[in-house]
Amino acid sequence: MKLRTAFFLNTNKMKFITLIVIITFNTILHSQSQTGLVQYGHKQSMGMGAPIGIDYNANLIFDNENSLYTFAKDSLEGGHIRESVYIEKDKDNFFVNSKITNKLGFQYYVDKENKKLLSRDIGFNYVKEEIPTINWEISDEKKDIGSFECLKASTEFRGRTYTAWFTTSIPLPYGPWKLQGLPGLILEAYDTNKEIYFYFKSIKYPMDSKIKIQKPNSESENKEWITFSEYKKTLINKHKKAIENGRMLIEGFDSADTAEDKYTMGNSYIEIFDNE
Amino acid sequence: MKKILFILLCSFVSFGFTNERIEPISENESAEITLPVKVETYNFPYENGTITLTIFDNGICEQGTVTGTLSTHCDDDGIADYVWSGTICREHIDALIMQFNASC
Structure with missing residues (x-):
């Protein structure tokens, strides 16, 4: 018993x-x-007033905890690219810009648990900041992107007004670049006139195999992390210097009109800072 | 080395500008020669080195003017190193782009 x-x-x-x-x-x-991979087109047409600018391939890898958005990376474009692109908007207006990639690309890593946004950003600066709180206004408007029904949301963020289309079918708050914080994955986003335009190409979700989401590694380049405020100062100073440099060169030309300093930060960068 | 290459490049541009306006002389037609555009280059000190400027001394825009913005990135890091916005002669655009790129 x-x-x-x-x-x-x-x-x-x-x-x-x-x-x-x-x-x-x-x-x-x-x-x-829960691991997923979204492929976007990342189009930058700053100052052009229409989506006619430089088009990059971009990736967003995500799971329940983190996401990593990468663009202008050599491997995403099939090799290193460095070229001046002449863009004729119409018969009276032209733009010359550069399409340039780099080995690691520009990276934007959202760490949900620690509420941090870590970037390998412009100037190859490693920037650490709190995940920005974006005050989205969600509307009832809907449209389909791929096989996903998406809702429309809009906001103002770092000098631009954005519209985003997100799907609650994937209830994770990630998106392209630094855009995040919606109750679903952002599949498309753009600012006024689509000067900044993230458009959906494809998605694998859930993925068959787990991909390790690696945060930007400053040590690999022997660099220090800087704050967003330091990054902002650096960028503003670089922009001022670039205008001076450009003016010095153009003064040598016999232009019909004198060079005007109407080249704002918004002509070069996604983020536009107040005290430029 | 970069300076030498840049000066050579400027000379090449200058040469191109000087010569493109000389019409070929045909035996059957009256020779019409457009006077070459006067081109000057000079150097001035800038930071720790010098910048060579190319001056296109042509007051007439034969192809009209065009308004544009130009942004040159010298490195792969996404920083715009030379930016400019304004109106120029249409025929100067290529030389302008070359001059901006050569200044890196």
Whole structure:
């Protein structure tokens, strides 16, 4: 009798352990299945008034905890690119810009748990900041992107007014570049006149295999992390210097009109800062 | 080395500008030669080096003027190093782009 009771208890114990193992396994499997990869087109037409500018390939890898958006990366374009692009808007207006990629690309990593946004941003600066709070206004307007029904949201963020289309089918708050904080994944976003334009190309979700989402690694380039405020100052100073440099060169030309300093930060960068 | 290359490049541009306006002389038609555009280059000190400027001394825009913005990135880091916005002679655009790129 004693032996039978012991056997019965052991069997129950075994069942309990098996159940725990199954639950744990399922949890791991479930969390793995949440990994996704979105491919976007990343078009920058700053100052052009229409989406006619430089077009990059971009990736967003995400899971339940983090996301990493990358663009202007050599491997995403099939090799290193460095070229001046002449863009004729109409018969009276032209733009000359550069399409340039680099080995690691520009990276934007959202760490949900620690509420940090880590970037390998312009100037190859490693920038650490709190995840910016973006006050989105969600409307009832809907449209389909791929096989996803998306809702429209709009906001003002760092000098530009953005419209975003997000899907609640993937209830994760990520998106292209630094745009995030909606109750679903952003599949398309653009500013006024689509000078900045992130457009959807494809998605794999859930992915069959787990991809490790690696945060930007400043040590790999022997660089220090800087604050967003420091980054902002650096960029403003670089922009001022670039205008001076450009003016010095153009003064040598016999232009029909004198060079005007109407080249704002918005002509060069996605983010436009107040005290430029 | 960069300076030498830049000066050579400027000379090449200057040469191109000087010569493109000379019409070929055909035996059957009256020779019409457009006077070459006067081009000057000079250097001036800038930071730790010098910048060579090319001056196109042509007051007439034969192809009209065009308004544009120009942004040159010298490195791969996304920083615009030379930016400009304004109106120029249409025929000067290529030389302008070359001059901006050569200044990197």
